[in-house]
Amino acid sequence: MSEQENKKNWWVHLILIFGVGTAVFPLLRIIAISLRPGDKIFSTELSLFPTDAHFDNYIEVFTEIGFFGWLFNSIVITLLTAVIGVALAATAAYALSRYKFPMKSSVMVFLMATQMIPVVMLLLPLYFMLQKMQMIDTYAGVIVAYSVTTLPFCVWLLKGYFDTIPRSLEESAQVDGCTEVGSFWRIVLPLSTPSLAIAMLFAITQAWNEYIVARVILQSSELYTWPLGLFELQGDFDTRWGLFAAASVSVTIPVMLVFLYSSKWLLSGLTLGGVKG
Amino acid sequence: MDAYEALSQIFYLIIATGGAIFALEAVLYWSFYKYDKKYFILTSAAMGVLIAGLVVVFGWASEQTPVILYGGLIGIIAGLFNKLYWKGRYRIPFMMLAPGFLAVSLLVIYPFFFEMKLAFSNLNLYTINNWLNGGDLKFVGFSNFINVFTTSPLQTATFWQLLGRTFVWTGINLFFHVGIGLMLAILLNRKIMAKGFYRMLLIIPWAMPQVVAILAWRGEFHPQFGFINQFLMAIGLQGISWWSDPIPVFISCIIVNIWLGVPFMMIVFLGGLQSIPQSYYEAASIDGASKWLQFKEITIPMLKPAVVPSITLGTIWTFNNINVIYLMTGGNGGSEHADILVSALYKSAFTYSRYSFSAAFALVIFAVLIIMTLIWMKISKGTESAV
Numbered sequence: 001m002s003e004q005e006n007k008k009n010w011w012v013h014l015i016l017i018f019g020v021g022t023a024v025f026p027l028l029r030i031i032a033i034s035l036r037p038g039d040k041i042f043s044t045e046l047s048l049f050p051t052d053a054h055f056d057n058y059i060e061v062f063t064e065i066g067f068f069g070w071l072f073n074s075i076v077i078t079l080l081t082a083v084i085g086v087a088l089a090a091t092a093a094y095a096l097s098r099y100k101f102p103m104k105s106s107v108m109v110f111l112m113a114t115q116m117i118p119v120v121m122l123l124l125p126l127y128f129m130l131q132k133m134q135m136i137d138t139y140a141g142v143i144v145a146y147s148v149t150t151l152p153f154c155v156w157l158l159k160g161y162f163d164t165i166p167r168s169l170e171e172s173a174q175v176d177g178c179t180e181v182g183s184f185w186r187i188v189l190p191l192s193t194p195s196l197a198i199a200m201l202f203a204i205t206q207a208w209n210e211y212i213v214a215r216v217i218l219q220s221s222e223l224y225t226w227p228l229g230l231f232e233l234q235g236d237f238d239t240r241w242g243l244f245a246a247a248s249v250s251v252t253i254p255v256m257l258v259f260l261y262s263s264k265w266l267l268s269g270l271t272l273g274g275v276k277g
Numbered sequence: 278m279d280a281y282e283a284l285s286q287i288f289y290l291i292i293a294t295g296g297a298i299f300a301l302e303a304v305l306y307w308s309f310y311k312y313d314k315k316y317f318i319l320t321s322a323a324m325g326v327l328i329a330g331l332v333v334v335f336g337w338a339s340e341q342t343p344v345i346l347y348g349g350l351i352g353i354i355a356g357l358f359n360k361l362y363w364k365g366r367y368r369i370p371f372m373m374l375a376p377g378f379l380a381v382s383l384l385v386i387y388p389f390f391f392e393m394k395l396a397f398s399n400l401n402l403y404t405i406n407n408w409l410n411g412g413d414l415k416f417v418g419f420s421n422f423i424n425v426f427t428t429s430p431l432q433t434a435t436f437w438q439l440l441g442r443t444f445v446w447t448g449i450n451l452f453f454h455v456g457i458g459l460m461l462a463i464l465l466n467r468k469i470m471a472k473g474f475y476r477m478l479l480i481i482p483w484a485m486p487q488v489v490a491i492l493a494w495r496g497e498f499h500p501q502f503g504f505i506n507q508f509l510m511a512i513g514l515q516g517i518s519w520w521s522d523p524i525p526v527f528i529s530c531i532i533v534n535i536w537l538g539v540p541f542m543m544i545v546f547l548g549g550l551q552s553i554p555q556s557y558y559e560a561a562s563i564d565g566a567s568k569w570l571q572f573k574e575i576t577i578p579m580l581k582p583a584v585v586p587s588i589t590l591g592t593i594w595t596f597n598n599i600n601v602i603y604l605m606t607g608g609n610g611g612s613e614h615a616d617i618l619v620s621a622l623y624k625s626a627f628t629y630s631r632y633s634f635s636a637a638f639a640l641v642i643f644a645v646l647i648i649m650t651l652i653w654m655k656i657s658k659g660t661e662s663a664v
Binding site: 009012013015016019020022023024026027029030033069072073076080084088089091092093094095096098099100101102107110111114116117118120121122123124125126128129131135138139140143144147148151152155180181184208209211212216220222223227230231234241244245248251252255256259260 | 282283284286289290291362366367370371373374376377378380385388391392395460461464467470475477478482484485487488489492494496497504540593597599600604608619627632635636639
């Protein structure tokens with residue numbers, strides 16, 4: 001039976017290979033362009049890899065334009081957003097998961113509703129708020145703006161996970177003399193390391209890839225995150241296409257490795273109730 | 278501002294946040310223990326005044342006296358609530374919830390009300406300096422809202438055109454996301470070789486940073502040097518000016534967004550398919566059900582619970598997707614023929630600096646979102662009872 005199945009499956013492979021080809025096409029193309037020598041950037045040949053590949057674009061990206069500065073800015077903003085988001089979200093999520101208190105359902109609906117509001121819609125008042133607090137063109141301003149989306153999302157995700165941890169664990173700890181806060185700190189938090197990691201990863205990917213908000217808040221080029229820097233390079237499309245490609249590849253490869261490595265976690269987090277609600 | 282200065286400012290931010298959280302927890306702890314003391318309400322009011330005073334000292338409030346009064350009032354109300362209803366219960370949940378909830382409120386509720394205030398005033402490029410230097414906002418009634426419907430948020434497109442375009446955008450994208458995603462998931466769920474390999478490569482559009490992917494695609498749509506036009510010309514067709522012609526611009530945005538969104542749906546569907554027990558299909562085929570009938574009567578209904586939330590989420594994401602449109606059309610000063618509601622909002626606020634107009638525009642978009650959600654909730658409830 002299985003051999004027969006295999007023979008009938010050729011068209012499945014055909015479709016899948018076509019799908020894979022489409023999926024990886026832009027990535028292969030920017031890798032190819034990044035390896036092209038400067039005089040061949042605008043070559044109209046369709047062949048994927050240039051025969052005389054070399055690394056001049058990469059050398060220029062790493063030494064001449066402020067590539068590492070962008071990376072540094074991105075890392076600072078991303079890490080702080082994730083840490084602040086998860087730390088504030090964890091306790092709130094625990095309270096929502098374990099306790100009954102007045103207005104609880106309205107708090108939950110409110111948190112759900114905030115996920116629907118796109119940050120673009122609140123960006124204008126946020127911008128003026130940050131301006132009044134002198135936080136335009138600073139890391140802090142971007143971190144505050146990113147927390148608008150990451151914080152409710154992390155609360156929602158973590159609450160979904162805390163709900164799956166049996167309550168009896170804490171009850172038995174409390175029988176043994178643990179305080180309520182202590183049982184959260186010593187029992188629930190260690191047990192939910194995977195979900196904390198997932199929440200962190202979500203916050204990190206969101207902040208790491210963000211462009212629209214950063215463009216409004218960051219104005220001086222010393223503070224540019226890498227998406228802003230890349231857009232600048234691409235803005236001078238005609239002259240620096242090769243540099244853009246090299247910088248893109250340098251950012252993309254590590255991010256993709258992390259994503260593919262953690263995709264199992266991320267996906268289980270999606271189905272664990274974070275998104276499902 | 279340079280990086281060093283910005284870093285030291287972060288340090289202040291962390292200290293300030295930590296201090297605020299600590300103070301908040303201390304106040305809550307105190308008020309949940311001492312709620313039955315004689316002067317509780319008075320002290321609570323005093324504490325409200327104190328906190329409001331701190332806010333004024335840090336310069337975060339524009340009008341000073343009302344803020345302090347509000348602080349006292351909130352203190353009294355919270356104290357009364359505590360004394361009459363809560364009676365010291367809920368201490369731990371409130372203390373745990375407070376920092377996160379307050380942060381969300383400050384970041385969402387406050388800007389929302391501020392946006393309402395802006396929507397009814399006349400803030401624009403000419404009045405902004407006056408306002409930033411302490412001037413007042415002039416109340417202008419509903420004129421901004423009327424302008425949203427009568428004038429154009431961008432250079433040419435009207436609100437109704439943008440709305441129509443947004444629906445077309447959301448509908449086409451969702452159709453292809455779900456269609457292609459479901460097809461790939463079904464194929465991947467068969468017994469085939471190299472399944473994990475295919476799956477890993479197929480989620481690359483999701484794994485790639487969006488900005489890189491979109492900008493790379495934009496390069497491929499370059500009218501002269503991009504792959505797409507070169508390919509079209511190689512097979513003897515005419516190149517299309519993807520960067521400037523109205524319809525091609527929009528089509529290129531849709532193509533890129535379909536490419537970006539398929540992997541998510543595929544993974545969701547795959548997870549749903551794998552959770553359907555094989556025995557259902559075996560039983561059905563013993564009873565002589567055709568493949569199509571099995572798909573219709575087993576796969577679709579069993580997939581529904583896992584998939585409906587993801588589709589809802591996908592709709593909201595697509596409706597609100599500004600990245601693809603903004604970056605594909607070249608940002609500020611690029612083509613405006615593909616703009617949907619949210620990207621038009623962004624441009625009218627930050628490119629054209631029509632602040633009050635954009636605030637009203639944002640509220641209108643928000644209303645559209647709410648109406649859509651209500652309709653959707655009604656539909657999904659209707660289908661639930663039908664199953």
